[in-house]
Amino acid sequence: MTEVKVGIIMGSQSDWSTMREAAQILDELGVAYETKIVSAHRTPDRLWDYGKTAAGRGLQVIIAGAGGAAHLPGMMASKTRVPVIGVPVQTRALSGVDSLYSIVQMPRGFPVATMAIGGAGAANAGLMAAAILANGDADLATRLDDWRIALSASIPDEPTDD
Numbered sequence: 001m002t003e004v005k006v007g008i009i010m011g012s013q014s015d016w017s018t019m020r021e022a023a024q025i026l027d028e029l030g031v032a033y034e035t036k037i038v039s040a041h042r043t044p045d046r047l048w049d050y051g052k053t054a055a056g057r058g059l060q061v062i063i064a065g066a067g068g069a070a071h072l073p074g075m076m077a078s079k080t081r082v083p084v085i086g087v088p089v090q091t092r093a094l095s096g097v098d099s100l101y102s103i104v105q106m107p108r109g110f111p112v113a114t115m116a117i118g119g120a121g122a123a124n125a126g127l128m129a130a131a132i133l134a135n136g137d138a139d140l141a142t143r144l145d146d147w148r149i150a151l152s153a154s155i156p157d158e159p160t161d162d
Helices: 013-029 044-051 072-079 096-102 117-136 138-153
Strands: 006-010 033-037 061-067 083-088
Touching: 006 013, 006 072, 013 033, 013 061, 013 072, 013 083, 013 117, 013 138, 044 072, 061 072, 061 096, 061 117, 072 096, 072 138, 083 096, 117 138
Parallel strands: 006 033, 006 061, 061 083
Antiparallel strands: none
């Protein structure tokens, strides 16, 4: 069984449609992960436990997605030394700008690597997690390099008429 090194957490079930993009990238790259709903506001004990046990359970990166007040990534960063990548989930009220500001404006001492709003940000979070892990995993580094080469090769040299 492959050791889980990435945790994908989100504040609510509705965030999964965005956070699934990170999972899909990790699946493509063969990186094992776990997924959990961990709300900073509604399940604070779950958040505390997840953060306190993350390193001891072998997690090396946590991807945390949240919308609205979006406290999950920052609160998780306050509970673990494991690097946290924040994904602002798009919201109806402010289109995710509220989430972005909540995640990116962390006080000194609790860094969160913040991605773009929405699915593109979640996919990039998966890629960032893989890149962090690839520093110590030559096979993953090769898979990530190959993934990037394939992405570049998929872009045509010239536009076509549809």
